[in-house]
Amino acid sequence: xxxxxxxxxxxxxxxxxxxxxxxxxxxxxxxxxxxxxxxxxxxxxxxxxxxxxxxxxxxxxxxxxxxxxxxxxxxxxxxxxxxxxxxxxxxxxxxxxxxxxxxxxxxxxxxxxxxxxxxxxxxxxxxxxxxxxxxxxxxxxxxxxxxxxxxxxxxxxxxxxxxxxx
Amino acid sequence: xxxxxxxxxxxxxxxxxxxxxxxxxxxxxxxxxxxxxxxxxxxxxxxxxxxxxxxxxxxxxxxxxxxxxxxxxxxxxxxxxxxxxxxxxxxxxxxxxxxxxxxxxxxxxxxxxxxxxxxxxxxxxxxxxxxxxxxxxxxxxxxxxxxxxxxxxxxxxxxxxxxxxxxxxxxxxxxxxxxxxxxxxxxxxxxxxxxxxxxxxxxxxxxxxxxxxxxxxxxxxxxxxxxxxxxxxxxxxxxxxxxxxxxxxxxxxxxxxxxxxxxxxxxxxxxxxxxxxxxxxxxxxxxxxxxxxxxxxxxxxxxxxxxxxxxxxxxxxxxxxxxxxxxxxxxxxxxxxxxxxxxxxxxxxxxxxxxxxxxxxxxxxxxxxxxxxxxxxxxxxxxxxxxxxxxxxxxxxxxxxxxxxxxxxxxxxxxxxxxxxxxxxxxxxxxxxxxxxxxxxxxxxxxxxxxxxxxxxxxxxxxxxxxxxxxxxxxxxxxxxxxxxxxxxxxxxxxxxxxxxxxxxxxxxxxxxxxxxxxxxxxxxxxxxxxxxxxxxxxxxxxxxxxxxxxxxxxxxxxxxxxxxxxxxxxxxxxxxxxxxxxxx
Numbered sequence: 092x093x094x095x096x097x098x099x100x101x102x103x104x105x106x107x108x109x110x111x112x113x114x115x116x117x118x119x120x121x122x123x124x125x126x127x128x129x130x131x132x133x134x135x136x137x138x139x140x141x142x143x144x145x146x147x148x149x150x151x152x153x154x155x156x157x158x159x160x161x162x163x164x165x166x167x168x169x170x171x172x173x174x175x176x177x178x179x180x181x182x183x184x185x186x187x188x189x190x191x192x193x194x195x196x197x198x199x200x201x202x203x204x205x206x207x208x209x210x211x212x213x214x215x216x217x218x219x220x221x222x223x224x225x226x227x228x229x230x231x232x233x234x235x236x237x238x239x240x241x242x243x244x245x246x247x248x249x250x251x252x253x254x255x256x257x
Numbered sequence: 258x259x260x261x262x263x264x265x266x267x268x269x270x271x272x273x274x275x276x277x278x279x280x281x282x283x284x285x286x287x288x289x290x291x292x293x294x295x296x297x298x299x300x301x302x303x304x305x306x307x308x309x310x311x312x313x314x315x316x317x318x319x320x321x322x323x324x325x326x327x328x329x330x331x332x333x334x335x336x337x338x339x340x341x342x343x344x345x346x347x348x349x350x351x352x353x354x355x356x357x358x359x360x361x362x363x364x365x366x367x368x369x370x371x372x373x374x375x376x377x378x379x380x381x382x383x384x385x386x387x388x389x390x391x392x393x394x395x396x397x398x399x400x401x402x403x404x405x406x407x408x409x410x411x412x413x414x415x416x417x418x419x420x421x422x423x424x425x426x427x428x429x430x431x432x433x434x435x436x437x438x439x440x441x442x443x444x445x446x447x448x449x450x451x452x453x454x455x456x457x458x459x460x461x462x463x464x465x466x467x468x469x470x471x472x473x474x475x476x477x478x479x480x481x482x483x484x485x486x487x488x489x490x491x492x493x494x495x496x497x498x499x500x501x502x503x504x505x506x507x508x509x510x511x512x513x514x515x516x517x518x519x520x521x522x523x524x525x526x527x528x529x530x531x532x533x534x535x536x537x538x539x540x541x542x543x544x545x546x547x548x549x550x551x552x553x554x555x556x557x558x559x560x561x562x563x564x565x566x567x568x569x570x571x572x573x574x575x576x577x578x579x580x581x582x583x584x585x586x587x588x589x590x591x592x593x594x595x596x597x598x599x600x601x602x603x604x605x606x607x608x609x610x611x612x613x614x615x616x617x618x619x620x621x622x623x624x625x626x627x628x629x630x631x632x633x634x635x636x637x638x639x640x641x642x643x644x645x646x647x648x649x650x651x652x653x654x655x656x657x658x659x660x661x662x663x664x665x666x667x668x669x670x671x672x673x674x675x676x677x678x679x680x681x682x683x684x685x686x687x688x689x690x691x692x693x694x695x696x697x698x699x700x701x702x703x704x705x706x707x708x709x710x711x712x713x714x715x716x717x718x719x720x721x722x723x724x725x726x727x728x729x730x731x732x733x734x735x736x737x738x739x740x741x742x743x744x745x746x747x748x749x750x751x752x753x754x755x756x757x758x759x760x761x762x763x764x765x766x767x768x769x770x771x772x773x774x775x776x777x778x779x780x781x782x783x784x785x786x787x788x789x790x791x792x793x794x795x796x797x798x799x800x801x802x803x804x805x806x807x808x809x810x811x812x813x814x815x816x817x818x819x820x821x822x823x824x825x826x827x828x829x830x831x832x833x834x835x836x837x838x839x840x841x842x
Contacts, residue, residue, distance in 0.1 A: 101450050105399070109391060116392050133449075146577075153574035159396040159416055162450040 093122060093140050093220070094148045095167040095174055095245045101160040102128055102135040109158055110137060119143065119151055123176070123242035134162065138244045140220075171248035176223050177241040179205075181213045183234035193233060200226050211236055270441045275403040276301035276434040278442075279367060280309050282410030285442050286365075288338045290314055290329060290694045292322040296342020297382060298369025301434040306340075314694065314723065317715040319346050321687040323353025324713070327362050328651060328691025331674045332699075334487065336363040336418050337691065343369040344382030347428070348389060352681060354424045355393035359678025360508060361485055363422035365413045372432040373401065386428045395423030396451075403436040408443050415446040420453035421572040422485055455571065457588025462596045464584055465543075465567060469601060472541035472565075474609045475501045478524065478553075481508030481677065482546015482570060484670045486590035489513065492545065494598055500606040502613045504532035506547050507658075508677040511667040516646075521613060522622070525553040526828050527659040530620030530839065533826070535613050536561050537834045543567045546590050549580040550678070551830075559833030569593055622663040623841040624822065631795050633657060633732040633818040637664035640702055640730065643802040648700045649674065649692055653685035653709025656738035659824040661704045683712025686729060690716060693725040700728070700806055707733040707757050707778075714781065717811065721786035726811045728802075729787075731778055734820045735761045742823045746838075761820055782813035789813040 100106045107126055114121055122140040129136050141151055148166060155164045167174065184190040193212050194204055202216035216226055220243060227238075273281065279302050283291060290312045295303045306313050316322035319341045326337030337357075341350055347368040357364045371380040387399045396416050398409050406429070413425040469475060483492055489512050496503050496519050503513045504521040513520055524532035536542060542564040547553070554560040557580060565583040568576040569590060576585035586593055624634040637660050640648060646666050651674040652658040658675055667673050674692055676684040689703035710731050720727045732738075735758025744752050756762060759773045767773070774791070782789035788810050792801055798816065805812035826839040 104401070105387060108388070112391055150574065150578060153576075157572070157574055159448070159451045 092144065093142050093168075095172070095243055096139045096141055096148070096151065096155070097165045097167050097245060098137040098139065098155055099129070099162040099164075100135050100137060101162065102133050103160060106135070106160045107137070109160060110155065113154055113158060114139075114141070114151065117150070117154060119147060123240065125242035125244050138242065140243050165247070167245040167247065172245050173248060174219050174243050174245035175217055176220065176243045177215065177217045178223060178226070179213065179215055179239045180227075180230060180235060181211050181237040182230060183210060183236050184212050185210075189233075196229055202226070270439040272437045272439055274301065274305070274434065275400075275406050275429065275436050275438065276305045278403070278406045278438065278440075279410060279429065279434070280305040282407060282442060283338060284310065285411070286336065286414045289335075291338045291340055292316055292325040292329070292691065293340035294319050294322055294342065294346060296346045296369060298343035298346075298371060298431045299340060299367075299434070301431065302340060302367070302369070302429075312694075314719060316687065317718060318713065319349035320353050320683065321713050321716040321719070323350045323364070323366060324356070324684050324687035325691035325694070325716070325719070326364050326366070327353060327357045327684075328674060328688030329695040330357075330362050330364060330691075331688070332649065332671055332692035332695040334485070334671070335695070336365055336414055338365050338367075340367045341369070342382065343371055343386070343431075344384045346382075347386040348384055351389060351393060352679075352683075354390055354426065356676050356679045356681040356684060357424040358393050358395065360481060360676065361422050362424065363417040364424035365417050366424060366426045368426060368428045369434070370399070370428045370430040373430040374432070376430065386426065390426045393424075394426050397426035397428065399428045400430065400433050403433045403438040404440045406433065406438065407440050411443050411446050412448060415448070416451060420455070421482075455588055457586055457593050457596070459596065461584065461586040462593060463600065465569075465586060465597055466601045468541060468565060468567060468584060469499050469501075469543070470604065473606065474539045475499065475541040475543060475606065476521075476535050476539040476564075477501050477503040477513075478506070478536065478542055478544045478547055479503060479509040479512050480506045480545065480547025483509055483512040483590055484546075486546055486571070487670075488545070488590040488594055489670045491591055491594035491598060493517070495594055495601070498598065498601055499604045500610055501543070502535055502610055504528070504535060506550070506553055506677070507662055507675060509547060510662055510673040511670045514668040515666045516668055518614070519610065521617065523662050525550075526555065526830065527663065527824050527826065529617070529622060529663070530826055530837070531613055531616035533828065533834045533837065534616050536564075539564045541565050541567070543569070545569050545594075546571070548572075548575045549578065551579070554580060555828050556831055556833040559835075620826075620839065624825075625841065627819065628795055631793065631798060631816050631818045633734065633816070633822050634660050634664050635795060636730060636732060636798055636816050636818065637661050637704065639798045639802055640704070641665040643799055644700055644702070644806060648672070648702045649696065651675070651685050651689035651692055651701060651703045653705040653712075654680045654682045655706050655709060656734075656742065656822070656824050657704050657706045657709075657732045659739075660732075663824075682709040685709055686727070687713050687716045687719075689727045689729070690720045690725060693720065693727050694723070697725065703727055703729040705729060705731055706738060707731055707735065708737045710778070711776070714785075717782065717785040717787055717813070720811045726809055728805045728811070729782075729813045730802075731813065731815045732818050733758065733778070733815050734818050734822065735759070736820060738822075739824070741821070745821070745823070746827075747829070778813060778815045787811040787813050789815070791815040791817065793817045
């Protein structure tokens with residue numbers, strides 16, 4: 092099972108390396124990773140998707156919490172939350188028919204065509220984990236020339252869970 | 258006008274070099290002895306050390322310096338300090354840091370680094386020390402400005418000594434050591450993310466008391482955390498209040514006095530029969546600062562399978578990591594036990610204790626006695642007897658380490674110092690020297706083998722030149738004994754790459770006569786300025802030990818022991834207690 096883990100860390104050089112090396116050093120995996128500063132420039136939020144059962148995720152959470160630069164670790168999967176991922180996909184389009192099929196499919200997902208070239212269409216799609224995987228599944232029959240994913244980001248839904256970053 | 262303000266400011270906060278900030282920081286943190294080795298990237302710090310009020314001790318290899326600081330810390334609970342140069346100086350510390358990290362030993366290791374502007378240029382003696390040491394330290398710092406240096410030194414000591422202790426590396430580029438700052442040493446350390454002051458939950462302690470109350474066959478399983486947490490007195494009270502037998506891990510030896518009737522000695526792979534039986538049959542296992550290492554548990558699914566399991570630990574991640582957990586109490590051991598004692602009624606487990614006593618009587622640690630050849634176990638017993646059980650024992654890793662754990666009766670915390678987690682050969686001698694610096698009035702005995710001693714023999718000079726006498730007892734069986742034992746038991750006697758001595762070889766393989774002792778440890782020790790003797794007969798053991806213990810000098814006693822003695826009992830790796838092998842006659 093994939094778990095979305097939000098990790099608030101001090102925005103300092105080397106912190107990303109610490110987190111990644113801890114996770115890989117203990118034999119866990121990171122499927123996607125997104126890092127950016129929060130409203131407080133001294134704090135960054137890292138969002139990781141880590142596959143594993145409850146025991147593994149508990150260990151990852153505790154081991155992360157132990158790191159000196161880590162402020163807070165939240166397993167978003169355990170609580171009401173919203174998650175999104177942005178993907179950019181460039182699909183080969185041979186002719187008009189093929190192109191309109193791709194555009195139709197994109198429209199169904201509320202995705203946006205952001206570039207059209209002679210041989211390809213580039214689509215931008217934003218959605219939660221389920222939507223993204225459905226979308227990619229439906230695009231499989233087409234020839235995907237390039238795919239970039241931002242990695243999942245997530246925020247909590249509960250008022251109490253939205254702890255102020257201080 | 259501005260000049261005047263600057264002057265006033267300078268009076269309150271004098272301008273200091275980065276190097277001076279390091280030395281001042283060490284003084285502020287109460288550093289008594291700094292172990293280390295100089296080099297190009299730390300020349301400025303060494304220049305300031307010239308006037309420092311604490312001792313600097315020059316090791317002969319950087320690994321030795323870290324182990325010395327480690328031994329100092331284990332013997333006292335204070336943070337050990339060491340200082341080495343960049344590149345190879347720093348990389349040589351890695352084994353020492355990993356050793357301290359695995360066993361939760363507080364250390365601060367300062368490393369020099371090439372100037373900031375040259376980092377990443379493959380400069381002379383450059384290594385990515387923060388990158389290399391990241392997985393083997395609790396935390397590390399690369400100092401990027403001289404103004405942050407005083408704060409970082411204070412933080413390093415704070416991190417090393419609080420929570421679950423561990424080693425911290427501070428990597429300081431050479432140019433920063435030379436730059437000037439007015440930044441004072443902070444009075445208190447405030448860190449945004451690191452909050453080691455964990456409050457345990459009273460409800461957990463209540464539940465703990467209730468589970469003890471409901472238990473008929475409880476066992477305390479005590480690890481190194483009880484020693485680091487200075488909780489021996491509380492532990493003893495708890496054991497007696499509720500009449501609970503106590504077994505300890507290798508790291509926990511001495512946390513509970515082994516001459517106590519409730520003591521079951523060590524558990525695990527080479528633990529006592531009584532300790533392992535008790536854990537197997539108990540209905541409540543209370544882990545106190547132990548981490549369920551695989552050498553303790555063996556086959557996880559069979560470990561304490563009839564018991565409810567309670568974990569008490571400062572490290573949340575240690576709770577339930579490998580063994581199921583019915584109750585986890587996160588907190589410092591001492592306050593948790595104190596709170597427990599405040600509510601725990603007295604209770605008797607007479608029958609259960611009598612049962613464990615029968616196991617103790619029936620299956621003590623034993624070995625086939627001999628009046629012809631020195632049995633290695635016999636040497637340990639004699640060390641205990643001749644020193645009246647008062648020696649501090651420091652070991653390397655292998656068979657001698659297990660015998661030292663089994664056959665010496667430890668009665669006080671910090672009297673058995675050993676590399677438990679990482680299992681570092683070469684730890685013994687330098688750690689013993691560090692312990693002797695920490696406790697100069699104690700008798701410090703390094704128990705080692707012919708393999709381990711050769712990994713850091715050069716440090717013997719340090720004990721001699723500083724008049725910090727350490728008695729080193731080499732149990733020489735001509736083999737890397739523990740590996741040989743595994744090859745004997747699990748690889749059909751195919752001894753591969755384990756012969757260190759000459760005497761066990763085929764005759765044709767031996768070198769010419771007169772060189773049967775290679776290296777000649779007696780000559781080697783004498784070359785380092787220590788007294789030395791080689792003994793072969795059991796009756797020589799006690800008198801030789803007595804002479805060495807009373808001499809006030811550094812001694813190396815080489816005991817030529819039974820070459821193929823094995824450590825028993827033994828639970829083969831990955832097996833349950835039922836697979837225990839105990840060939841003792």
